[in-house]
Amino acid sequence: MNIPPFQARIEDFPPEGQKDSGSSIVYWMQSAQRFEDNMALNYAAAEAERNNLPFHIIFCLDTSYPDASARHFWFMIQGLQEIAAECRKTSVNFSVLPGSPPEVFSREDLHRHLGGIRLLVTERSYLRHLRLWRKDVAAQINSRGGRFIQLDSEVLVPHNLVSSKKEYAAATIRKKITSQWLPYLRGERHERQFYMGPVSGYLSETREKTESEIPLSLNNEELIQLTSYDDFTALLTRRGMHAPSPVPAPVDTFRGGSNAAHERLERFLNEDFPRYGEIRNDPGNPVQSDLSPYLHFGMISVLRIAWSTVEAAEDLRQYPKRNSEAVPDESLEAFLEELIVRRELAKNFVRFESRYDSYEGIPEWAAKSLEEHAGDPREHLYSLKELEEGRTYDPYWNACQLEMVKTGKMHGYMRMYWGKKVLEWSKSPREAFEHLLYLNNRWELDGRDENGYTGVSWCFGTHDRGWKERPIFGKIRYMNDKGLERKFDIKSYAQKWLD
Ligand SMILES: Cc1cc2nc3c(=O)[nH]c(=O)nc-3n(C[C@H](O)[C@H](O)[C@H](O)COP(=O)(O)OP(=O)(O)OC[C@H]3O[C@@H](n4cnc5c(N)ncnc54)[C@H](O)[C@@H]3O)c2cc1C
Structure with missing residues (x-):
């Protein structure tokens, strides 16, 4: 079988006139917050092993991270606790350092402590500020004679093999992905080619642990012991660090970390997956995987999800569940369409549309059409506060807003309705865009993600086509409550969240 080249995932930034200076290999953990199935981590560990050099994992804790609140931080900290515990168990150096990555990697004492960084590896990211971080950190490492490598580990098919331009719609990127995804989907037989599995598999057992706590690191034992968000803020105060915004508060509907992510995946595949193809859009009968918060923080690998899903579909085909109307092929197709095609289309959008987070990033035809309807009368207008508190005339809209506020995750189908209504109820499409984003x-645990920027932009015509012209919306696709009532038991859904 043709094994896909791992090389296609690598972007290498060697320093000028490289002399292999520095005596440590570092994995900078940022978007892939997991111990297992972490390609960049495993690749860095394998390089350390090959060169017989000390190996460190560094995580930069930036409590001023854009738009991140207590809700996001506590979810993330729960994941970091697991990683710290795993590293302790396997004697891997893991340091959580206060500050943004450019701040951390400009610290001379850090470089001195590590004896210079010969190679720094991280995963690739697509959002603007994360790309800028990487550029800055690469320059820091290169200027000291070290090499910087980023790995495109958070997508199934390496992005460079898929597209080198902004794709117009799912229809234009789908074939580019599906025509080459088979070897990637069959990857479970080739774990090592993908650098999957636990990092301990890439480090020899006889390797000596370098006892070296990097100055200013958070104490891992203290981190592991935290049992509440308040404990975490107390730790920040002791360290003289600024605490993130307390609102939105943490939610207990989702526990952060890879263990919870894998439990969700398991449950999804055993219980909801067979019906996913048929009823994934029904908000009153939720069968979605609920994996988006975990994918956002990189607590689970997209490859692992894809492999497990393909296996589950094969099992269902071979051993259909008794009394089940399971349709493995339809479910598999629908799930991979979301997990791979739509998700990778979103990455393509933020990579190639520099204005992805502003109204200016919507397609020209859509902006023109909305402009032509800018003066149309609006029957209902709501302020940001009214929207945030779920105080519109529409119980279905209020319900999904409250679902998001209370649980940190709104049902996928309702996100589309939610966005379309705000366009209808705002003074201008630009204001609607800003309020939605x-x-x-602010409220979604999976927010601040490529999918979120693309999802909001979709409400304004991105990746869509023109529809029958109507007031306010122009040629933008329209949705209404009658559609919800016709298709779903939407009243029960509303009741659940309005109570
Ligand atoms: C206005 C709007 C805002 C959105 N905001 C976000 C957001 O902030 N974060 C986010 O991750 N998704 C967002 N989406 C996309 C989608 O609604 C969610 O990814 C999905 O509902 C997450 O739930 P799940 O993991 O249970 O999905 P499942 O149906 O189980 O799908 C599995 C995975 O596929 C991917 N996926 C599913 N639907 C989409 C989609 N339409 N586009 C891209 N990838 C998709 C996600 O990674 C998801 O976790 C938004 C969509 C819209 C219309």
């Missing part, structure tokens, strides 16, 4: 990034 604000609410999405």
